[in-house]
Amino acid sequence: MTSPHDALFQWTFSQREHALGLLKAALPRPVVAAVRWSTLRIEKGSFVDRALRSRHSDLVLSARMGAGRIYFYVIVEHQRDVEALMVFRMGLYMMRLWERITRDRPRLTELPPIMPVLIHHSDTGWTAARAFQDIVAARGPERAALLPHIPCFELLLVDVSAGRAGDVVEEALTALGKVVLWCLSVSGDDARLEREIGHVAAALDEVLRAPSGLAALEALLRYLLATHERLSVQKIGGILEKAVGPQAQEAIVTELDEIERRGRAQGRVQGRVQGRAQTLLEVLTARFGSVPAEVSARILAADEATLVTCTTRVLTAPTPQEVLGDDGPRVSPARRPPARKRARRT
Template sequence: MQTNAHDALFKAAFSQVEHAAGELRQALPPELSSRINFADLRLCPGSFVDEALKERHSDLLFSASMGEARVLLYLLFEHQSTVEPLMAFRLLRYMVRIWEHHLAEHPGSKRLPAIVPVVLHHSERGWASGTSFEELLDLDEGARIAVGEHVPRFRFVLDDLSQEADEALKARRMSAFSRLVLWCLRHAREPEELLARLGKWLDLMNDVRRAPNGAEALRTIWRYILATNERDEADEVLQRLLAAAGESWKEEIVSAADQLVERGRQEGLREGLQQGRRHMLLRQLGARFGALPDAAVARVNAADIAELDRWSERVLTAPTLADVLSEP
């Protein structure tokens, strides 16, 4: 639940270009940021993260003009407690997927758009690894210099929330909602701090409340705080949140809590239906192919709706188990 809450908050804020522009301006080096026309920043469709890593990474892709060309800005949010030492390699894979997607949409193109990778990070101790691809190569310094022009070379932009004080976050030149979101993510692993420090952020919440769509933006914040405190009794967390925020916020907080409960019911129902479909597919596979290997059972149990649909269509006609579970 907490990982889903991090992802939902990240995308609720930064899939809106006015909020994403503030984060990107903050993170990018000034000499680069000054060349980008953020007035025409656009969100691009798609996610390029490995399926197995979606519990740890969330991503958004944007394009903006830079001179006469358009540049792609790839924002990756890493919501895990440890540092990923191979982050530059993972980013290279995602960047290649973005370029492949671009070429599929622009057949015959002879040039590629520039991609600037930006990592938004928060962990217990902060980033403690390299930010350039070259640093991953198993070479001494002299050898690295010698092969320099013959291997991939890039450095990703790092915005490490772990090292940012609350006062610095609050002073960023970004929308009030964006600053609140970063503050929430900064203390995501210490939910007690979200409640303890809430009083110092109520002025910013009032700014959000007065902005267009401010009430819904605040409900997003309240839902996140409630969700990240899920290890405690829900009623107790709600009462503590109401006490920390004050009476004037009661209606909005209670509304957010009700939405969270209803969403939990809906997700539980969807998961129950999905689990039922997995069970049915396993029975059909067993009836056709006999005892199933553990790897096949694990694949079905981890499958999403699209995969279950595809395999259910094949189960009656595919000649082998491998054919049923093959990729599209």
């Protein structure tokens, strides 16, 4: 499932204007000057291992620079600790990106540059190695001889931990970009959310007064509600309202009312679905006796349309499995009858 961090990050920085602001804020000035930003585009695909998608999400962008393209590989971390071998994982993902590029363009004789950007937030700030060669265990006099044979690159770090975003040129960020990086920074810390909202008050007010303000507000509220579970909708709304002007306050009140309305509607739907599921299980029990655990679990997890279909089958289906639409009773491998031997032709 998509994490709230990934959802907010992808929604924001998959929009070209906000991605452009983030890159201009983070990249070295000579690179910013050399890139033709009008050619910036979002590339398709993710290179993060499936098992690690709850901890990292990535975004690949590219633009023209000189005679070719430069790629920007951006990772945002979801956990609030420091991963000692993060630079190694970044190296793996960069290699996968280069592999795809060379597969798509087999006649290349040079690789395009990739800028590895890590967005990190934690209680301590980034404390691990940023350079790949610094995680290779060679500390003796032989190190100088080994270094030419070790991959050499360094993470471009955007550390949004409390008080540590000094390397970012904030003026280059869009207003929404500033607010999103701040939201990532205070994720899960209720006290900081309330105490430091003033740091992004002007940016938040600008976001909410923009034509796309309601969509941005919904994305921000979803994130804040998911990452500050101890705070109610009203409490988070109140914190935001104190930081913005009257026009933006009106937008917040409107969106909070809509969230509560959708929540009530969703609760009614969930109650109706649960009632259908329980009724179907009672009918199955009355007809077949004990209901297999697998069938019960699938019914309790089903959506309303599936439950309606199953209810129409319950009076005629010969087994509980066929109520769910399975083709027939399942036979375990141990009980499967042996295949008949084909008679020899004489």
